[in-house]
Amino acid sequence: MRKFTLLFFLLLLVNFGFSQSFYSNLKATGLTCAMCSYSTQKSLEKLDFIESITPDLEATSFKLEFKKGMFVDFDLIQEKVEDAGFFVGSLEIVFDENLNAENDNHKLINENLFHVFSDRTLKTNVFTLVDKNFVKKSEYNLLSQSTSHSCYKTGIHNDSCCSMHDNLKSNRVFHIKTNL
Amino acid sequence: MRYLFFVIILLFKISTSFSQELYINSEPASLIPKGTKVVRLYHSNIFLDGSNFMGSITNAYLFTPSLAYGLSKKLMVSGSFQFSNKPYEQDIIPNFGFNGFKLYSKQRILTTDKQKYHTRLSSFIKYSYHENKFMKNNLDLDLQDTGLEFGLIGTQLINKLAVSITSGFGRINLMNTDDLSISTIKNSFSAGYLLFPRKYNSYKQTNFNLYLEYLTSAVLSKEYPARFNDFSSTLAPGIQFIFLSRSRLDFSYKLRRGDMPDELLIKLTYILY
Numbered sequence: 001m002r003k004f005t006l007l008f009f010l011l012l013l014v015n016f017g018f019s020q021s022f023y024s025n026l027k028a029t030g031l032t033c034a035m036c037s038y039s040t041q042k043s044l045e046k047l048d049f050i051e052s053i054t055p056d057l058e059a060t061s062f063k064l065e066f067k068k069g070m071f072v073d074f075d076l077i078q079e080k081v082e083d084a085g086f087f088v089g090s091l092e093i094v095f096d097e098n099l100n101a102e103n104d105n106h107k108l109i110n111e112n113l114f115h116v117f118s119d120r121t122l123k124t125n126v127f128t129l130v131d132k133n134f135v136k137k138s139e140y141n142l143l144s145q146s147t148s149h150s151c152y153k154t155g156i157h158n159d160s161c162c163s164m165h166d167n168l169k170s171n172r173v174f175h176i177k178t179n180l
Numbered sequence: 181m182r183y184l185f186f187v188i189i190l191l192f193k194i195s196t197s198f199s200q201e202l203y204i205n206s207e208p209a210s211l212i213p214k215g216t217k218v219v220r221l222y223h224s225n226i227f228l229d230g231s232n233f234m235g236s237i238t239n240a241y242l243f244t245p246s247l248a249y250g251l252s253k254k255l256m257v258s259g260s261f262q263f264s265n266k267p268y269e270q271d272i273i274p275n276f277g278f279n280g281f282k283l284y285s286k287q288r289i290l291t292t293d294k295q296k297y298h299t300r301l302s303s304f305i306k307y308s309y310h311e312n313k314f315m316k317n318n319l320d321l322d323l324q325d326t327g328l329e330f331g332l333i334g335t336q337l338i339n340k341l342a343v344s345i346t347s348g349f350g351r352i353n354l355m356n357t358d359d360l361s362i363s364t365i366k367n368s369f370s371a372g373y374l375l376f377p378r379k380y381n382s383y384k385q386t387n388f389n390l391y392l393e394y395l396t397s398a399v400l401s402k403e404y405p406a407r408f409n410d411f412s413s414t415l416a417p418g419i420q421f422i423f424l425s426r427s428r429l430d431f432s433y434k435l436r437r438g439d440m441p442d443e444l445l446i447k448l449t450y451i452l453y
Contacts, residue, residue: 027295029293029294029295029297029298030291030293030296030297030298030337031296032337032342033374033387034380034382034383034385034387034422034425035387035422035425035426035428035451037383037425038383038425038426040213042453043213043214043215043453055383057381057382057383058379058380058381060295060296082253083213083214083215083250083252083253084213084253085210085211085213085253086293089293089294089295
């Protein structure tokens with residue numbers, strides 16, 4: 001029994017080590033002054049899944065850290081930046097550990113389902129959000145050609161397009177591309 | 181006029197560093213963030229006494245509290261009350277009191293944003309009501325007249341330089357003669373730049389901005405009482421302090437062309453998130 005308990009704890013520990021998480025670097029556009037950055041930060045602070053916001057005023061960017069066990073809704077992040085009167089220039093997602101970036105792979109990380117775009121198979125931890133509302137139309141059209149999955153059009157996970165995932169907190173699937 | 185162009189060009193040259201569009205005497209095309217309330221307190225001193233202007237007994241003192249609210253990212257509204265003294269009446273009893281109100285709304289028409297760059301176009305509509313005038317042959321809806329104004333604002337930020345142009349068409353109702361109203365066109369040009377800090381590293385840094393604004397008003401109506409100036413212009417240099425990235429203290433000195441009195445404006449702004 002004691003052996004079993006030990007094994008159980010070991011398993012828990014190993015499992016904990018595998019529990020991936022991520023943070024984001026958000027680059028806002030259309031602003032220069034600290035007052036505008038502050039407005040943007042105040043707007044973002046209304047989102048309950050954000051743990052902390054660290055601004056870089058000179059670069060008008062924000063490092064966003066998220067609460068564990070919560071679905072991170074990047075659409076809401078975009079909405080809050082636009083409510084403040086500005087735009088999302090780019091949104092980078094940085095994982096704790098390297099991922100095997102394979103085209104059309106799906107990864108459930110923390111509570112978010114990600115669809116990976118990649119030209120080749122490689123290991124990296126820095127990705128950019130490339131969903132329809134986050135990229136230029138030309139880039140969206142280009143990326144659309146590199147996948148047959150309908151989720152890039154709809155943004156919604158379903159059984160026919162992606163691998164099965166049960167108990168998802170949200171069916172919204174976000175699409176990420178390697179920065180390499 | 182040549183001097184003004186020189187100043188503007190100089191401002192363009194200097195402003196390779198920073199600039200702001202939180203103008204003191206005009207509104208930028210940008211809106212306030214959705215759900216945000218902006219409280220403003222204006223205090224104006226119009227130097228009537230110094231110029232012994234048309235029989236005034238004292239300077240005009242104006243106090244204007246204002247509240248603005250961001251209804252959505254595309255629409256903001258604001259309202260203000262004006263309290264003032266009556267500079268043409270004998271001040272035997274204190275005569276400071278309510279003198280009018282103003283309603284204003286601004287709608288975003290278009291915006292394009294890039295890194296530290298934006299072009300914005302907005303429209304606005306304004307209604308003003310005022311009981312007493314301070315400058316009897318001037319027409320100014322913001323300060324002392326009653327009427328409606330609508331127009332467009334364009335603001336451009338390039339390489340950290342922000343300039344703004346406002347153009348508005350106004351219908352001003354003349355006091356005591358309700359059937360007579362005058363059409364006016366108001367144009368303004370505003371520019372400003374941030375002197376300190378040279379490099380941002382915290383929200384707590386106090387910002388110091390310099391502004392220069394040129395405001396004009398012209399009568400469009402062919403027939404109007406001769407006592408009104410058909411054209412008036414104001415050059416308004418100003419300074420601005422921003423504290424803790426959420427409150428501002430502005431000072432602006434309005435130099436009016438001709439024999440019109442100058443004015444000192446002090447403006448306090450606080451943002452409620």
